[in-house]
Amino acid sequence: MRFNSDLLRVARQVRGLSQTKLSVDSGLTQGAISKMENGLSEPSEEVVQKLADTLQFPPSYFYQSFQPFGLPVSVHPMFRKKASVPVKELEQLEAGLNLRLSHYQTLLRSVEIDRDLELPRLDLDDYDNDPVAIASLVRRTWQIPRGPIKNLVQYVERAGCIVVHCDFEGVGVSGVTITLKGLPPFIFINRNNPADRQRFTLAHELGHLVMHRLPTPDMEREADRFAGALLLPPDQVAPYFMDGVTLPKLAALKPVWRVSMAALLIAANNLGYLTANQNQWLWRQFSAKGYRTNEPPELNFEVEQPSVIRDIVQLHLGEYGYTEQELAFVLHAELSDLRRLHGLESEPPKVGLRIVK
CATH class of the missing domain: 1.10.10.2910 (Arc Repressor Mutant, subunit A)
Structure with a gap:
């Protein structure tokens, strides 16, 4: 397969390197790197190995057909x-x-x-x-x-x-x-x-x-x-604002509706339960208490966790019988990237993916 010049750019940018820094670290000229990234030069195996070592990608990564x-x-x-x-x-x-x-x-x-x-x-x-x-x-x-x-x-x-x-x-x-x-x-x-x-x-x-x-x-x-x-469906949240809108009420509603106090305040205003002066006063209170950047931490609730990619990875490592090293090989990835990107540093959860076999 041909060297994929676009993936060289992706790998360099993933690592946060400029062409100049990659040139210094790899010992290749910046001109050579620029030509490779623009598809004007096909690198030798030796050059690809230098790039792979510097960027911490397996050489096979650069020969994938994936189009960024x-x-x-x-x-x-x-x-x-x-x-x-x-x-x-x-x-x-x-x-x-x-x-x-x-x-x-x-x-x-x-x-x-x-x-x-x-x-x-x-x-x-x-x-x-x-x-x-x-x-x-x-x-x-x-x-x-x-x-x-x-x-x-x-x-x-x-x-x-x-x-x-x-x-x-x-x-x-x-x-x-x-x-x-x-x-x-x-x-x-x-x-x-x-x-x-x-x-x-x-x-x-x-x-x-x-x-x-x-x-x-x-x-x-x-x-x-x-x-x-x-x-916050307007017809469903409106009754909560009928007897007034205060910061304590917004704080009480946050864990119920699982939205920010700011979102509740905007909803109340959009529904017409605040005058312009009341709305401005409440936003000034938000600013004074620092709620515009950080709402009270005691009101925080648990983050909803995605499951599809997690379950697919665990399916490969479990039922399909892959080792982490084999999965990294298939993905053309370093083991450290596999673990970092797919949450393998922590204890794997039970797979709950709905799969048609």
């Missing part, structure tokens, strides 16, 4: 409120997700996941451009009981999506959704965020999958409205 993807438009600065994310951090984020997806593509060849919920694909134009109406329809389609959603990750995975917790620390990204031909949708969530933020991010990314085929200027606002209505 670019980040979705919702992650690009022009579509995000925080437009100051350095290019290097975004490149490393993209490379890390590509590395994961190359593993998942291989792992998924051995299993067929049984989906028992349909993932709706709905056009906003058909619903008066109202994400709240679409969120309500998704709840009904999935037959979610009235009240708080106990475990959103389970519903999303039952609909055929794969949820993955990743370390996005320092990038300023809460979630990324990737859809590739022939693979289920992947929703990557920043594991460094608290549970309430993770749930809202997952609902937001689900909104993109349900409503958005092509990017639009309003897509982030629409996904936020979808997420808010999915987790």
